[in-house]
Amino acid sequence: MREINSLVVEEVQAKAKSIRKNIIKMLGLAGSGHTGGSLSSADILASLYFWEMNIKPNNPTWEDRDRFVLSKGHAAPVLYATLAEKGYFKAGKLETLRKLGSPLQGHPDMLKLPGVEASTGSLGQGISWAVGMALAGKLDKRDSRVYSVLGDGEIQEGMVWEALMAGAHYKLDNMLVFLDYNGLQIDGKISDVLSPEPVADKFRAFNWEVICIDGHDITQIMQALEKGRQIKGKPTAVIAETIKGKGCSFMENQANWHGVAPNAEEVEKALAELG
């Protein structure tokens, strides 16, 4: 067991803050993109890339690496900001987000950007990739692990439940999936659009180990990741309660910040708040 102390937590918190600031900056320059759901996943990605995962940014295709699939691909900015922070590419590239010819496509494109493990964005598909990667890991008897982040609106896709069934059937204990449970989707509250509740019971009924946490508490995220490593014979789902737009007060819990980028004034305000 790795020690979870204030030192490592603060280190990841600092990374999450930097990632959030880059999300705001890149979206401001792009003029379009998904702000709210990128901010809600920032603490999860920071914990994965700066504490949990065994990866080599200078060798992104290293065979024994842990893998991460952003199933909620529209949150591409959080992935790009995290990869840049980790050193997969120069942070300057973030300025090209969504521009013609950029490797930073509106949704992640694995053929264009090192470190992107899966081309996602069409919801529901990423978790199936993750299941396939975990199967391959078992087949090759590797110790590596596979991680993924699902959106809460995303689990309305039937395919997600096909993937969950497969993950449990094949006893993929080398796999851990976060549900970024921010409660909002484009058309409003997920409870109004199409409620997936009871979410934890559904994952349990599909034979997944379920851990419920505050998705912005780095200590809780780390503890969940540690616990996930101890679970044998089944995959783990971490239901992470989050706040859409977390870190920028005027964006928090606002569904209309799902697919909108901040203007110059809003960028300034957001960066000031993030500190």
Next chain:
Amino acid sequence: MKKQATRDAYGKALLELGGLHEDIVVLDADLSQSTRTAEFAKVYPDRFFNAGIAEQNMMGMAAGLSTANKTVFASSFAIFAVGRAFEQVRNSLAYANLNVKVCATHSGITVGEDGGSHQSIEDIAIMRSVPNMTVVVPSDGISTKEALFSIYEYKGPVYLRLGRPAVPIIYDEGLEFEIGKGIELRDGPDATLIACGMMVAMAVEAADELAKQGINLSVIDMHTIKPLDEELIIRKAKETGAILTIEEHSIIGGLGGAVCEVVSEHHPIPVIRMGIKDVFGQSGTPNELLQHYNLTTEHIIQKTQDLLKKKA
């Protein structure tokens, strides 16, 4: 005449290929007995995963496995592999240009008694419109095996279209098969029959019948619909001046559509498309259905005579 279903040839060839290459992984969606992947599953259970009746997730799993350097063969019936899981094939496999082979059996109307809901007549049109996708439709058991060995060597997504019923063997063992190169089975000046899949054997039979009447036709097995052998089509258009396309698929967007695109751009000549005329299939035996939808040797002869009138 010796006969073999292309799905049977697929099952056998997959088993053989699996013995040669450790990186081969096979997925199926609860149809492994029918698609014949069960033979591979029996011998290599560690490298076979049943996705259950969940074709969308099967394509996603195939994507994930292929990122770990597996060559994945994913099988189901054509209607489900292409229809149910289209967007997964498009966005997970083709968009990421992954090394996954979608090998679909039970294509076309010769699915037979199961009826129109299970008879895929649009799959060639759909798959060939997707960037990065290669589309192969072998005509008999021998070419199915060679096609399978070829698509293994090719790195990228492929759609392999296979059939349910036994069809005549038209090639000898050791056939040289190259993706994207049509095979000239007969060489005559009067018109060209371009066929794919199970219609190739009938096209040859029709051409041999007409040869007795002094009509000498060229016959091409256009086993690769994409990338299409444009050079061969243009050459035959110039040499013979008329083309009949024959496929067990809708006349919209499949082999016929693809050939028309090429000749209309490069060398416009009369073309007649034989296939399913924009209607759904129905229950019946494969032979009854081929008769009902005018896909027989006799109909090919008739249409060739119509074509020759158009040419004159």
